Amino acid sequence: MAVKLVRFGAPGTELPGLIDGEGRIRDLSGVLPDINGAALSPSSLARLRGLDPQTLPVVPAGTRLGAPLAGIGKIVCIGLNYADHAREANLPIPQEPIMFMKAQTAICGPNDAIVLPPGSEKTDWELELVIAIGTTARRVAVGDALGHVAGYLAGLDMSERYWQLERGGQWTKGKSFDTFAPIGPWLATADELRSPGELVMQLTVNGERMQDSHSANMIFSPAQIISYVSGVMTLEPGDLIFTGTPAGVGMGMTPPRYLRAGDRVDASIAGLGDQQHAVVAD
Structure with a gap:
């Protein structure tokens, strides 16, 4: 089951x-x-x-859902993994996965508020399929990679572009503020989601559709990503991999559009549930 x-x-x-x-x-x-x-x-x-x-006891309806995984070890992220997103960012399509990290303290629940950092002017949204590792993976072959997956989640790789791109080129800085990694509402075990490369992904801001894509548009598949990352670092049970976002982020618009206090972000991935976030000032 x-x-x-x-x-x-x-x-x-x-x-x-x-x-x-x-x-x-x-x-x-x-x-x-x-x-x-x-x-x-x-x-x-x-x-x-x-x-x-x-x-099992029934939990009362309306009870808050937190992040569906605790004790997360590493949060590894893959950048520019959708060709349309690379184009809107005016960056070349990568020849191999681009890796960066997010801090574990950025994790929050699927309906928690997204808190803008003090003075934020360029906080952006990125809806992503997230892989949860279930068994240790070290230098695994592509054909064996999915055997190390416990399950999948929906996630938002929130990004403060000023800190990401204009403060020394360190992507991790712009992506690790508190509440910048909402995950959930649930973790679907791998047998629940047999085709992670075939999922509809949608995100709206204040009811306006911004991202409307499909995980089939990834450049590097989940299996390729796991194999690549496990050749760089050992992946352990409870580690997460954010697999990249499709086009439709605020930075790619003309003019760019970023989040402000009072905005609302709603996101969903087929089979992985919906997220609903109020955007608030710190």
Whole structure:
């Protein structure tokens, strides 16, 4: 049985859960302590697949959802992985994956507010398919790469372009502010999402469609990305890989359009749920 894993409750005190066949949250705290790297192991996931969700307590409707994964080790990101996004950024299509990192402290829940950094003038949106690693991957072949995936999530690689591009060329600086990595609402196990390269991706700002694309438009596939990154660094259970964004970001518009306090960002990836964010000032 495929599983959709969540974490629910107030920030900092989230409990593990899963989504049942009727879309209700079921409490997993009597089964495992949290959704973390250990919970993503093949044996742990097999145990979860064997559960009857009807035997688990129902979580009250409207309970806050946090980030569906705790104890994240590394957040590796792939830049310019859609040809249309590379073109709108006036950058060459990469010949091999471009890698950068985001800080773990940027993680937040799928409906939490996105907080603009003080003085922000160029905060931008990037909807991305996110890979969750379930078993250690070191120098793995492309053909073996997806065997190391525990599941997939929707994620936003929020980017303050001034800090990313005009403060010394360090992309990580513009992408690691608090709340700049919303993930969720759930982590779908790999058997729940058998075709990660065939997903509709959509994002709106204040109800206006900005991104409307498909994960099939990636330059480097999830398997290619995992193989490449694992040749540079060992990937461990609980690590995340953001796989790049399609066209439609604010930086690519004429004139560029960036987020302001009071804006609303709504995003979705087929099979991975919806995110809804208010944009607020720090």
